Amino acid sequence: xxxxxxxxxxxxxxxxxxxxxxxxxxxxxxxxxxDGNLKVTDMDDASTEELSCKEDSDCTLExxxxxxxxxxxxxxxxxxxxxxxxxxxxxRYFFTYLLPHSAPPAxxxxxxxxLNATGDLRYGINETLRAFEKVxxxxxxxxxxxxxxxxxxxxxxxxxxxxVEGEDYKCWPSYSHLGCxxxxxxxxxxxAICNAQPQCQSFIVTQQRTWTGRPLASFQSSWTxxxxxxxxxxxxxxxxxxxxRL
Numbered sequence: 001x002x003x004x005x006x007x008x009x010x011x012x013x014x015x016x017x018x019x020x021x022x023x024x025x026x027x028x029x030x031x032x033x034x035d036g037n038l039k040v041t042d043m044d045d046a047s048t049e050e051l052s053c054k055e056d057s058d059c060t061l062e063x064x065x066x067x068x069x070x071x072x073x074x075x076x077x078x079x080x081x082x083x084x085x086x087x088x089x090x091x092r093y094f095f096t097y098l099l100p101h102s103a104p105p106a107x108x109x110x111x112x113x114x115l116n117a118t119g120d121l122r123y124g125i126n127e128t129l130r131a132f133e134k135v136x137x138x139x140x141x142x143x144x145x146x147x148x149x150x151x152x153x154x155x156x157x158x159x160x161x162x163x164v165e166g167e168d169y170k171c172w173p174s175y176s177h178l179g180c181x182x183x184x185x186x187x188x189x190x191x192a193i194c195n196a197q198p199q200c201q202s203f204i205v206t207q208q209r210t211w212t213g214r215p216l217a218s219f220q221s222s223w224t225x226x227x228x229x230x231x232x233x234x235x236x237x238x239x240x241x242x243x244x245r246l
Contacts, residue, residue, distance in 0.1 A: 001211050003098050004132045005038035006031070006090055007125070014083040014125045019048040022082035026089035036211050051078040061085060061121075063092070068121050083125050091118040102173040103135075106144040110135050140212050142185035151191040155235040162204045162232035163218075164225040169199040171219065175210075180219040183210045187235060190217045194237070201240040207231040 013021040023030070025045035031038050040046075053059050059070035059078035068088075071079045095118060099111045114131045117123040123131065138144040171180035180197070184190045187205060194200040202223035208216040223236045 001036065002033070002038060003090075003094055004136060005033075005036070006094055007129050007132050009038055009040070010083075010086045010090060011125050011129050013046075013086060016048075020050065020080070020082040021046050021048055022050075022085050023089070026086065026093065028093055048082075051081050052076050053078050061088070063088060080124065084121055087118055087123075087125055087128065088121060091115070095119075104139070104144060106146055107135055107139060110138075136212070140214070142189070145185060145189060148192065150188065151195055152188045152235070154195075154238050155191055156238055157187075158226070158234045158236070160228060160230050160232070161226045161234050162206065162229040163202070163220055163223060163234065164227055168219075169197075169221050171197060175216060176218075181216055182219065183212075183214040184217045185214060187233070190219075190235065193217075194219055194235075200237075202234055202236040204232055204234045 013023070023040065023046055025042070030040060030042055032041050033039075051059065053072035053076060056069065056072050059072050059081065061068040061070055061078075061081055061084055066088075068084065070081055070084070073079045095115050099115050100108070103111055110131070114123070114128065114135075117131075118128055166178070168179040170177070171182065173182075175181040175183070180200075182193060184193065184205070190203050190205060194203050197219060199221045200219045201221055203217045203219045205215050205217045206229070210216065223234065223240060226234065
């Protein structure tokens with residue numbers, strides 16, 4: 001969410017009515033999340049000036065660990081230097097820390113491609129935004145889910161119940177530090193996640209949603225202490241319930 005919002009912001013800056021805008025003091029502290037969108041808190045160090053040049057050798061974009069040769073345009077300006085400077089800063093301050101984590105395994109290669117392409121400046125902001133929107137579409141639609149055996153048949157579902165809240169086993173990347181709370185596309189994906197976790201014996205799906213509209217599921221090491229909740233469904237492994245009376 002943070003990276004996609006940042007890319008949308010940089011897309012606007014690259015195509016603003018004032019021309020391509022560069023953020024000269026590009027630091028994480030210069031941004032804040034407002035209603036799920038990343039905003040720049042200080043525009044004092046923003047500029048529309050692009051580096052002037054006479055030849056291509058005048059257009060080297062330098063960072064502490066990398067440098068990139070750019071083209072000198074016929075108008076005597078380094079082509080796309082503001083856009084590329086913003087994008088590489090997004091890569092080194094945000095993408096490298098956030099993109100390798102939290103994504104479903106099937107989407108990680110696509111995020112790695114974005115990471116590598118922006119780190120080498122092979123992508124401009126237009127290509128980067130398209131790549132992010134493709135990943136978002138796959139994530140929201142569930143198209144990233146690979147064909148696999150149907151596992152939900154191995155679970156008993158109880159509508160209108162959930163387990164008592166409390167600390168349980170933890171997983172990564174959980175939305176809660178007290179247990180294993182993950183977003184899922186469907187109950188079928190929930191069953192696959194539960195099967196992949198040795199501690200998991202049940203999971204509960206409620207009406208809670210993430211920013212993409214995906215439901216949140218709480219994965220549990222037991223299924224006892226059920227309480228009524230009209231907005232929840234608890235799924236219990238048949239093997240876990242075989243010796244118990246539901």
